[in-house]
Every structure is written in C-alpha cells, then in structure tokens.
Amino acid sequence: MTDTTERVIDPGTELPDGPPAGVLNGPERAAEARTVGPVTFAKALNAALADAMEADSSVVMFGEDVGALGGVFRITDGLTARFGTGRCFDTPLAEAGIMGMAVGMAMNGIRPVVEMQFDAFAYPAFEQVVSHVAKMPNRTKGKVKLPIVIRIPYAGGIGGVEHHCDSSESYYAHTPGLTVLAPATVRDAYTMLREAISYPDPVVFLEPKKLYWSKEVLDLAELKETFEASTAAPSIGRAVVARAGTDATLVAYGPSVPTAMAAAAAAAEEGRSLEVIDVRSIVPFDDETVCASVRKTGRAVVIAEAPGFASVAAEIVARIQERCFHSLAAPVRRVTGFDVPYPSPKLEHFFLPSVDRILDTVDELQWEDQA
Amino acid sequence: MTISTGTNRAPGTARTSDQQESAEAAMLPSATPVQLVDPNGVHTPNESYPLPDGESLLAAYHKLVVGRRINDQANALVRQGRMAVYPSSHGQEACQVAAAVVLDHQDWLFPTYRDTVAVITRGVDPMEVLTLLRGDWHSGYDPLEHKVATQATPLATQLLHAVGVAHAAKLRGEDTVVLALCGDGATSEGDFHEALNFAAVFHVPVVFLIQNNEYAISVPLKSQTVAPSLAHKAIGYGMPGERVDGNDLAALLSVLGKAVTRARAGGGPTLVEAHTYRMQAHTNADDPSRYRSQDDVEKWIPKDPLSRMRTYLRDLAVLDDDGETRIAAAAEEMAATLRDGLNTDPVVNPEDLFNYVFTEKTSQLREQADLLRGELSREQSSEEVTP
Ligand SMILES: Cc1ncc(C[n+]2csc(CCOP(=O)(O)OP(=O)(O)O)c2C)c(N)n1
Ligand SMILES: [Mg+2]
Numbered sequence: 001m002t003d004t005t006e007r008v009i010d011p012g013t014e015l016p017d018g019p020p021a022g023v024l025n026g027p028e029r030a031a032e033a034r035t036v037g038p039v040t041f042a043k044a045l046n047a048a049l050a051d052a053m054e055a056d057s058s059v060v061m062f063g064e065d066v067g068a069l070g071g072v073f074r075i076t077d078g079l080t081a082r083f084g085t086g087r088c089f090d091t092p093l094a095e096a097g098i099m100g101m102a103v104g105m106a107m108n109g110i111r112p113v114v115e116m117q118f119d120a121f122a123y124p125a126f127e128q129v130v131s132h133v134a135k136m137p138n139r140t141k142g143k144v145k146l147p148i149v150i151r152i153p154y155a156g157g158i159g160g161v162e163h164h165c166d167s168s169e170s171y172y173a174h175t176p177g178l179t180v181l182a183p184a185t186v187r188d189a190y191t192m193l194r195e196a197i198s199y200p201d202p203v204v205f206l207e208p209k210k211l212y213w214s215k216e217v218l219d220l221a222e223l224k225e226t227f228e229a230s231t232a233a234p235s236i237g238r239a240v241v242a243r244a245g246t247d248a249t250l251v252a253y254g255p256s257v258p259t260a261m262a263a264a265a266a267a268a269e270e271g272r273s274l275e276v277i278d279v280r281s282i283v284p285f286d287d288e289t290v291c292a293s294v295r296k297t298g299r300a301v302v303i304a305e306a307p308g309f310a311s312v313a314a315e316i317v318a319r320i321q322e323r324c325f326h327s328l329a330a331p332v333r334r335v336t337g338f339d340v341p342y343p344s345p346k347l348e349h350f351f352l353p354s355v356d357r358i359l360d361t362v363d364e365l366q367w368e369d370q371a
Numbered sequence: 372m373t374i375s376t377g378t379n380r381a382p383g384t385a386r387t388s389d390q391q392e393s394a395e396a397a398m399l400p401s402a403t404p405v406q407l408v409d410p411n412g413v414h415t416p417n418e419s420y421p422l423p424d425g426e427s428l429l430a431a432y433h434k435l436v437v438g439r440r441i442n443d444q445a446n447a448l449v450r451q452g453r454m455a456v457y458p459s460s461h462g463q464e465a466c467q468v469a470a471a472v473v474l475d476h477q478d479w480l481f482p483t484y485r486d487t488v489a490v491i492t493r494g495v496d497p498m499e500v501l502t503l504l505r506g507d508w509h510s511g512y513d514p515l516e517h518k519v520a521t522q523a524t525p526l527a528t529q530l531l532h533a534v535g536v537a538h539a540a541k542l543r544g545e546d547t548v549v550l551a552l553c554g555d556g557a558t559s560e561g562d563f564h565e566a567l568n569f570a571a572v573f574h575v576p577v578v579f580l581i582q583n584n585e586y587a588i589s590v591p592l593k594s595q596t597v598a599p600s601l602a603h604k605a606i607g608y609g610m611p612g613e614r615v616d617g618n619d620l621a622a623l624l625s626v627l628g629k630a631v632t633r634a635r636a637g638g639g640p641t642l643v644e645a646h647t648y649r650m651q652a653h654t655n656a657d658d659p660s661r662y663r664s665q666d667d668v669e670k671w672i673p674k675d676p677l678s679r680m681r682t683y684l685r686d687l688a689v690l691d692d693d694g695e696t697r698i699a700a701a702a703e704e705m706a707a708t709l710r711d712g713l714n715t716d717p718v719v720n721p722e723d724l725f726n727y728v729f730t731e732k733t734s735q736l737r738e739q740a741d742l743l744r745g746e747l748s749r750e751q752s753s754e755e756v757t758p
Pocket of ligand 2: 582583585587588
C-alpha cells in the first residue's frame, strides 16, 4: 500500500487536537500478555482490532466514543492508549461524516474501521454507505477499492429502549457491493473481524449486542497465529454446521444462533435430531453448505430476529426452495421477528424468536401425512 | 433591532454594506454568556436583558427544586431496577425549567431523551413521560394534546420536525412558537445544520436551545467544534445567536423569553447556547471516570442553579422559611408520585405490538397477532394445568 506517513500536512494549518502528521508510525505500546481462559465476545473483537492494528499500520479505527471511553461496549478499549490518537480516535458526532471521511481515507491508502454506536444510529450514514461505499469499486471498474469495515453493534435482546435494537442486516444485504457478516461465536468474532479488516471490499460487520458478554475458553494468541499464518480456511462466504442432526435443518446467523442451538438441544430431548447451520456470512451467501444440509434432512426452518417480510430470512428460504425442491418433505418455514417496529423492553420477549416458537414451527413440518 | 426588517426583505434585494454590518453585529453572540444572577446569588445588571420580577422567579424556582427532585428520584429508581435507563439532567435543571415556562399554551416543545424534567414541567403527567424510560412503550403521552413532541433519541433529527411544526403554523396563520432542544454533541449532526438553515430561509418562529453540558457521552466539546462558541454557528445561517449562563435561571428566562417574543412577532428563529454541565454520568450505564476527573465535575458544584437562585430570592425576601417548606413538600410529593407509579408493575398488552403499525392491520399482521395470541393462550392453559 502507499506510504501515507510521507505526506506533509501544511504547517500553517492548525490541527486543534487532531492527529499530527505521520502518526501511523506513532508510539506503539506492547500488547499485554495473554493466557488461555474464558474470553468474551467483546474481548475477542477488541483483540482482533488490536492485532490488526499491530499487523498493519494503515488500519485506523474511529467513531463516536471509541477513544478514551473505549466505545460504549468497550470494543475499542485501550486502543488509543496503545496506538495513539492518530490510529484510534473520536470524531465529531456525525455518522454521515464518519462514513464519508472513511471513503476518502480508503481512497488514500488507509484501511478505516469505523464504529456506528448502535444499529439505528448508522442510518444518518446510509447515503454514504449505499451511494458510495457500496458502489465505488463497481463505478470505477475496480480501480478504487474501499477496504472499509463498518462495525455495528446490532439487534436486540438486551432490554434496550427504541433505536438501540434494530436488526438492519436486510438493508445492507440488499445493497449490491456490501459484504455482510454476522458472527455468533467468540472464535468467529475474532477471526471474522481480522478477515474483514484484510478484505479488499467494504464489509458491514454486525456484532450481536446480546452476545458481547458470552464466553468461550480460547487462546487468543493461538487464534492470532493461526490467522496470520493464513492456514485456516476463510470464513467469509462459508457457513458452518454448528450442530449435526438428521431430521431437519435450522438455519440461523448472529444473535439467533444460540437460540437455534437451544432449540436443537430441546428437540433432542424430545427425540428429534436437528442440524443447526450458522450462516455467519450473509453476503456472500454459502448456498452449498446450507443446501447440503437441507438435502440431507429434507426440512428447514430459517431463524432471524429481523422482521420477516422482504428479509434475509426470506432470501434464504427462496434459495433453499429453488435449489432443494425435490429433497424437501415440507415447505421451508421462517421464525422471525414480527413485521413491527422493534418493541420496548417490556414487550421484546413476545417479539423475539424463542425456542418454543422454533419448536412449534418444527412440529408443523408435515411429519405425518395429513388426513 | 435591524434583524427583523432585514430578514423580511424580498428575495434578491441587495443590502447596503452598512445594513450588512449591523445585521452581522446583531447576529453575533455576546463575548461571554449572558448572566443575571451570579453563582453567589448576586444580581449582575445587564442593559439588554431585564431581570424577571421576584414573583416569576419564585414560581420558576419552585419548579427548579421539583426538577432536581425528579432527577434524584429517577436515578434512585433506575438503580432499583424500576426503569430501563435514565439520562439525568442533574445540574441542567435551570435550562429544563426555563425551556418549559417561556412557552405559552399554544406553543410547542421538542425535547430529547435528556429533557424529562422539561416535559414534566410543561405539565405532562410524570408517569406518561417515564413510560419510555421504564420500557413499557416508546412514548407515553399524546404529543398533540400537550404540544410536546416525543422525546427524540436519534440526535438532532427532532430539530427539523420543530421547523416543520413552525412552518405549518405559519402557513395556517397560528400564533405558535416552537422551542427545540438539543445537546452540544448533536450540533455536529447534519440535521442540526439543515434545521437551522431551513428555519432561517423560511423565517419560522423557532427557538433552538442547545444545552451545552460540555460532553457528548465521553467526547468533550473541544473535539466537537473549534468554533468560538456554538452560538456563533447562527450567523452562518442568518439568524441571531445568543450565549447564556445555563445555570442561571433568571438569565435563561430573560434570553429565551426575548427569543420567544421575537419569534412570535415574526422576527424569525434564534439559536441560544446555554453553558451548563452534565454533573452525572451520561446515563446510569456510563462510567465517566474513564474520560473526566471528579475534580472537573466538582468545579461546577458552586455554580449550581438551585443554590444561587435560592440565595438571590432569600436576599430579596421573596423566599422565606415557609416558602421553602412549601416547595420542599411539593418536591416530596412529586418524588412520591414517581415512586408509587414506578413501583407498580405496568400492564403491557402484547397485542399492542400489532395495533398501531398501520391505521389498519395488514393481513400479515393479523396472522402474526393470531400466532402470538395462540402461543399465549396455550401458555396460560398449561400454567393452569401445572399450578
Ligand atoms: C444519530 C445518533 N447517533 C448517536 C447516538 C448515540 N448517542 C446518544 S446520546 C449521545 C451523546 C449526545 O451528546 P449531546 O448532544 O451533547 O447531548 P447530551 O447527552 O450531553 O445531553 C450519543 C452519541 C444517537 N442517539 N443518535
Ligand atoms: Mg452534551
């Protein structure tokens, strides 16, 4: 990549509190020593950012409250202290500004990672995302690449008030040119964020808020080595079988994966074997893994928190129906949020796909011929 | 004032350079914030801004004390888990009270998530106001009944709505002034700038009140703007900007009162920046120790809006022990209302999920409502079987 550290900033220009020139080579403090142990989803994302910034001085993180505070969810905790204000900094409070500036920075040799504070607060940036981030590479026949990662804490289940719980994936997935990822495990949180930052195209990286505090026992140093040695298969564009089963397939992503896993566990007690597919990568979508599972089980239920109408879940159902018709023993069903604005905290449990609602739907998959 | 004639001119009319200069001078804010009662409770005379009389100040002070009690009680209730979240306006109560009391019955208020006290001061039922933050619905009061918009969370978006209400009022020939609140951080959003420009171009009766409490969550004002003040932004859009001590209830009443009067008389919009301080965390979920020192916070304790007004009114002999007792009792009554209201579990109706999305439910929503109803009745009957 171009060496932006050489660029001279007009000495007459006062930069009030802004970064001085050449900060990409700024003081870098050593990483804290890490050991194997329970790691939260949030910590894995934080480590992925730190490792990516350490590995590539063109990676720059910015957004609202990402500096001293470390982000309202602490995903950028310690990055400013470690890499300096040129590499991780607070912007004025304006999402369109953040996104538009990221486009320009990406055009000039930086790999911006931006944080939108909450799903619904990314909407002021929507024009920049749809009209420029998504279209620039296509418009310029690939001459201008935009390696931007848009991190969005997203979806509900945390008792948040309005505008803090939207599942906005369908807007992005519907926009050609955007890669859309939604990890569900701590391991994927780390690895997929690293992949996203190295990816040549813009990525909308959806972080399920309710999973931030979920834990897995992991060795982050080992994950780092594995990623940097590029020995593992990439996750972008690949779904995984999260639980093997034979009777029906549950397809889920992001916040719905743990719910699907819980439903599969409950179904097993009732003697029904459900396979769970964690989509992880909404765009590009892995038809192969999903269809291989459905062809095997013959039945499928797609689960997502977003309202079902014209949604990612609707797209997945259509793709399965088109590709697996002759293997299907029942229509492919959806369990999604209702087609209503995300409810207030005291009502959200009625809205969210629940284990019971999933099991009810599985029960309806025409297990016996109807009279 | 030269402003009102200048802004009423026909489009395309050129101004002479003299007119230009005086218009500019009138739009620029004062070098320091307007103050009428200093932190020690002493009146600081100001030629342009009359001091409100003792009785009006006493009435407003009463609301100030009640406002403080609302903040303290709400904080306690959030700690007890009776509310989902509470963005406190502790320390900003003078702005909250002034924003509400300068308006007449037919005027409109556009509040944010932080302006619960302003909305209650305007006369909306406290329990209806706290519906949003308790988490039983997105808004609990009827905006049209009270002429108080829903408390806005997406920053600065409400400012354009305020301009719209004012523009409609103008088209309909109504005597309506709109006062719209926002924070210092929100002034960085595009919608803030569009709202100011629209208000000035359409010459509508809006007063924009920025509560500059120096922080947008963790981000200090200096990272937000390098303009000499937020009030200076007004001139770029062609409206007057005013700076006022945001902890001085008297100055707020005077400055906002003047802006409201001007708007009502057809003089167009004003941008008012109130200098205040967020004494507490952004919300109960925030940890301010990560980005500011307790020392900085403590510097603002002597500037508290309540203590100076109390001293001033006691010195004026408008407020005596009896008065204080009466006001304290009113504050306690408000606190009891909040406690009683919030300690009762709200009855939520799951069907409401579907009832208001459209004027008439779509067939899809009817299906989904049926599904939920079925689930709930099965749940209920299984509960009845296994007590
Ligand atoms: C469009 C948008 N972006 C981000 C947020 C998240 N957010 C809520 S309050 C806040 C800080 C606002 O600061 P300020 O305008 O100064 O008001 P204050 O909270 O200090 O009253 C932020 C960033 C939001 N509500 N809306
Ligand atoms: Mg503020």
